[in-house]
Amino acid sequence: MQGTAIYPGTFDPITLGHLDLVQRASKIFSRVILAFATEGKSTMFSLDERMAMARESLPGVENVEIESFDGLLMKYARERGVHVIVRGIRAYSDFEFEFQMALTNRKLAPDVETMFLMPNEAYGYLSSSLVREVAKLGGDTSDFVSGPVQQRLDRLGAG
Numbered sequence: 001m002q003g004t005a006i007y008p009g010t011f012d013p014i015t016l017g018h019l020d021l022v023q024r025a026s027k028i029f030s031r032v033i034l035a036f037a038t039e040g041k042s043t044m045f046s047l048d049e050r051m052a053m054a055r056e057s058l059p060g061v062e063n064v065e066i067e068s069f070d071g072l073l074m075k076y077a078r079e080r081g082v083h084v085i086v087r088g089i090r091a092y093s094d095f096e097f098e099f100q101m102a103l104t105n106r107k108l109a110p111d112v113e114t115m116f117l118m119p120n121e122a123y124g125y126l127s128s129s130l131v132r133e134v135a136k137l138g139g140d141t142s143d144f145v146s147g148p149v150q151q152r153l154d155r156l157g158a159g
C-alpha cells in the first residue's frame, strides 16, 4: 500500500511484539514512522536510549523512520501530513483503551484513521511494563526483547 503510517508509543523498551508489529506495518505501508512519545509517563529509559534501541533492533528495515513527538499525537500527525495511525491489539483487554484513544483522536482530527494490527500470537502476552518488572527483579527477559535491548537491560544491572 502506498502512503505513510505513524506507529506511536512509549516503547520503554521496545519488545519483540512491537518489532513484529513494525515489520507488519512496513509491509503494508510504503513508509512507517515509529514515533516515540516524549511526555506522559516516567520511563525507565531516556528518549535517546529508547530510540537507539529501536534503531539497533531494526537493521535492514528500510522504510521505517524513527522520530519523537511532543504533546498531542494528532497535532504531530497533522504537522507530518500523515493520515493513518497504527496501533497493536494483543488481546480483547487492549481493546477498550485503544478504542477510547482512537475515537478521541478522531474527534480531534477527523481526517486521521486509526488502524489496528495484531502481533504474532506468540507475543500476545508481552508488554514493556512486564519486561521492566521482570528485569528490575533480576529475571531473564531475553525471550521478550531483541539483543540490543537485552544488552541495555544487562548494563542497567537488570535482566
Ligand code: PNS
Pocket: 008, 009, 010, 011, 037, 040, 071, 072, 073, 074, 100, 101, 102, 104, 105
Ligand atoms: O506505548 P503507549 O504508552 O501505549 O503509547 C501511548 C501513546 C504515546 C500512543 C499515547 O499516550 C499518546 O498518543 N500520547 C500523546 C498525547 C496525546 O495525544 N494524548 C491523547 C491521546 S487520545
